[in-house]
Amino acid sequence: MARRSDHAPDELKRLASDAGRAIASEEGLRGLTVRRVAERIGYAPGTLYNLFANLDDLIVQINGSTLDALGVVLAEAAKADPEDRPRKLVEAYFDFVESRPRLWSMLFEHRLPEGEDLPDWYRPKLAALLALVAEALGPLMQDQTFEARQAIIVTMWAGLHGISTLAVSSKLTLVAETDPRQLGHLLVQRMLGR
Amino acid sequence: MARRSDHAPDELKRLASDAGRAIASEEGLRGLTVRRVAERIGYAPGTLYNLFANLDDLIVQINGSTLDALGVVLAEAAKADPEDRPRKLVEAYFDFVESRPRLWSMLFEHRLPEGEDLPDWYRPKLAALLALVAEALGPLMQDQTFEARQAIIVTMWAGLHGISTLAVSSKLTLVAETDPRQLGHLLVQRMLGR
DNA sequence: CGCTTTTATTGAACGATGTTCAATTGAATA
DNA sequence: TATTCAATTGAACATCGTTCAATAAAAGCG
Numbered sequence: 001m002a003r004r005s006d007h008a009p010d011e012l013k014r015l016a017s018d019a020g021r022a023i024a025s026e027e028g029l030r031g032l033t034v035r036r037v038a039e040r041i042g043y044a045p046g047t048l049y050n051l052f053a054n055l056d057d058l059i060v061q062i063n064g065s066t067l068d069a070l071g072v073v074l075a076e077a078a079k080a081d082p083e084d085r086p087r088k089l090v091e092a093y094f095d096f097v098e099s100r101p102r103l104w105s106m107l108f109e110h111r112l113p114e115g116e117d118l119p120d121w122y123r124p125k126l127a128a129l130l131a132l133v134a135e136a137l138g139p140l141m142q143d144q145t146f147e148a149r150q151a152i153i154v155t156m157w158a159g160l161h162g163i164s165t166l167a168v169s170s171k172l173t174l175v176a177e178t179d180p181r182q183l184g185h186l187l188v189q190r191m192l193g194r
Numbered sequence: 195m196a197r198r199s200d201h202a203p204d205e206l207k208r209l210a211s212d213a214g215r216a217i218a219s220e221e222g223l224r225g226l227t228v229r230r231v232a233e234r235i236g237y238a239p240g241t242l243y244n245l246f247a248n249l250d251d252l253i254v255q256i257n258g259s260t261l262d263a264l265g266v267v268l269a270e271a272a273k274a275d276p277e278d279r280p281r282k283l284v285e286a287y288f289d290f291v292e293s294r295p296r297l298w299s300m301l302f303e304h305r306l307p308e309g310e311d312l313p314d315w316y317r318p319k320l321a322a323l324l325a326l327v328a329e330a331l332g333p334l335m336q337d338q339t340f341e342a343r344q345a346i347i348v349t350m351w352a353g354l355h356g357i358s359t360l361a362v363s364s365k366l367t368l369v370a371e372t373d374p375r376q377l378g379h380l381l382v383q384r385m386l387g388r
Numbered sequence: 389c390g391c392t393t394t395t396a397t398t399g400a401a402c403g404a405t406g407t408t409c410a411a412t413t414g415a416a417t418a
Numbered sequence: 419t420a421t422t423c424a425a426t427t428g429a430a431c432a433t434c435g436t437t438c439a440a441t442a443a444a445a446g447c448g
Contacts (some may be wrong), residue, residue, distance in 0.1 A: 002255045006441075011395070030307060043441060044398050046437080055435065082302060109305060112361060118365075126365060155357065155377045158366065162356020163349065168307060171312075171320060172352065190384045198414075198426070228406060238427050249406065366412080 013051045015041050021062050021103065029109050032059065059110050060119060066103050067125050068097050071132060078136035085136050086192060088182040090160070097164045105164040105168055108161070132159055140192055152191050161186045207245045209235050215297065222296040223303050226253065253304050254313060260297050261319050262289050265326060274332035279330050280386060284354070284378040291358045299362055302355070326353055329349050334386055346385050353381045 007015060019040040024032045034055050038045040052058040077086060077092035077150075097104045112118065134153045141149045166172040167180040201209060218226045228249050232239040246252040250329040264287075271286035274277060291298045306312065328347045335343045360366040361374040 009396090011238070014211060030305070034435085035433085045435085046399070047397060049436070050396070055300070065282065070203060092303055105305070108359060109303060111222070111224070112301060114222060123365075139224065151377060154366065154372055155353070155378070156382050158356035158360050158377065159349070159353035159381060160356070162352035162354070165302060165359065166352050166355060169302070171317075172348065178345065179350055183345060184344055186370070187349050187353060187385075191381075193384070203425090221405070227404085229404080239406085240428070241426055244425070 002007060009051075012041075012043075012047075016043075016048060016051055017058065017061050017065070020058050021065065024059075024062060025100060025103045026107055029059070029106045032106075034058075046176065056110075056112055056116070059106065060112075062102065062103070063107050064111065064122060066100070066107055067129060068080060069100075071125075074129065074132055075137075078132060082136075084137040086140070086188045087185065090132065090181065090188055093160055094164065094181050097168065101168050104164070108165060121128050130154065133157065137192065156188055156191045158182055159191070163187065201247075204284055205237075206237075206241075208376060210237075210245055211252060211255050211259070214252050215259065216303075218253075218256060218300055219294060219297045222301045223253070226300075236289060239285070248307055249312070251303075253300065254316065256297070257301050257304065258316060260301055261323060263294075264298075265319075265323050268323065268330075272326060276330075276333040278380045280334070281379065283327065283330065283384055284375065287354055288358070288375050288378060291362065294364050298358070300320075302359060324348065327351065331386065350382055350385045353385070355377055357381065 016037055020032060020037045023036055023040065028155040032055075034048055035045050037058070038048055048058070052061065073092050073096045074089060077088040130153060133156070134149065137153065138149070141152065144152065163172070163180050163183050172178060172180065210231055214226060214231045217230055217234065226249075228242055229239050232242055236364060240250070246255065265288050267290050267368070268283060268362070271282040274282040324347060327350070328343060331347065332343070335346065338346065357374050357377050366374065366377075
């Protein structure tokens with residue numbers, strides 16, 4: 001069989017990454033296989049290699065769209081009054097992680113093979129997220145130099161990521177039950193010097 | 195063939211996890227396969243299943259020993275004068291990550307299958323590391339309640355983890371080149387309120 | 389409309405993976 | 419020496435990512 005054209009090429013690519021995202025959000029990275037995506041959209045495994053370079057490529061695409069979704073959520077939170085933004089942003093971040101734990105995990109669980117780099121469009125997407133947060137919190141860091149602000153934002157960002165990662169893999173609960181959100185708020189407060 | 199007894203059972207188990215660690219530190223989680231570990235120690239693949247429940251078990255064992263090694267390094271740094279400990283601990287942490295990037299990555303890159311939990315001995319090992327840091331930095335947090343100290347330490351811990359993770363997977367370098375160590379120091383300073 | 393060209397799609401094939409388990413064989417025991 | 423025991427094997431199974439010659443359907447053309 002050939003040239004079925006049940007779907008336009010772009011449409012088919014979307015269909016495939018949607019199917020991949022569905023599988024990943026249900027079963028995580030471990031359950032995401034080429035054959036299962038193909039089966040889900042009713043095509044042969046080989047077809048996916050016309051749409052994506054390989055499975056890693058498909059995963060990176062899905063991760064990219066996860067970053068986009070996170071951006072939407074954070075942008076919404078950034079509309080709050082400047083003094084409220086730290087709390088709102090942290091809440092939005094953890095809401096996002098909790099609503100899509102497996103997709104969010106895949107963002108960091110997946111590693112490209114040694115020597116391969118993320119595609120060119122990925123890093124700007126990440127930088128845009130950071131810029132969004134930096135702009136939202138700018139009014140609260142007016143006494144800081146540009147470099148200092150940059151460092152604060154990146155540290156906050158990485159810190160929230162660390163808290164969420166350990167929470168999701170349940171490597172955070174030790175003796176006492178520690179709420180990830182509270183740690184997030186604590187982190188942001190201290191990083192903003194309040 | 196059977197009962198070769200070239201090695202005592204415990205000895206063989208050590209041999210296998212050493213081989214696994216060697217492979218992982220050279221090629222990361224992706225290169226760590228049952229067959230390659232078996233080949234490296236001169237046994238058949240099936241033999242590994244007498245020593246470990248499965249590949250996940252072997253990985254968790256290696257991760258456990260990585261935590262131990264990190265503990266040794268941090269304990270050494272904690273011997274410094276109380277005021278120097280924040281800097282020394284951060285330096286020790288990043289030294290460790292940079293000296294074993296792939297082993298350290300495996301600590302967080304690896305996820306057990308859905309529903310499976312880390313073994314009972316793993317969580318205490320993690321808690322001991324946190325306790326070490328908490329004790330070392332206790333003198334610098336005397337104005338804090340026990341709960342507050344706990345939260346500060348865990349947040350620092352998760353934050354360092356986040357910074358290192360993003361740095362190792364090169365998702366930290368955005369516009370300007372940001373040194374992970376400096377971010378680590380910044381984080382710890384602010385979390386300790388200095 | 390028929391013929392040719394193009395190309396999207398297939399699915400068998402390859403090598404590699406984790407895991408199982410009956411068979412084997414060396415050591416320990418009697 | 420004969421028997422029991424258990425450590426070790428390696429073939430087998432299902433699955434994986436990936437490739438690619440074959441194919442069939444659409445598009446182009448006379």
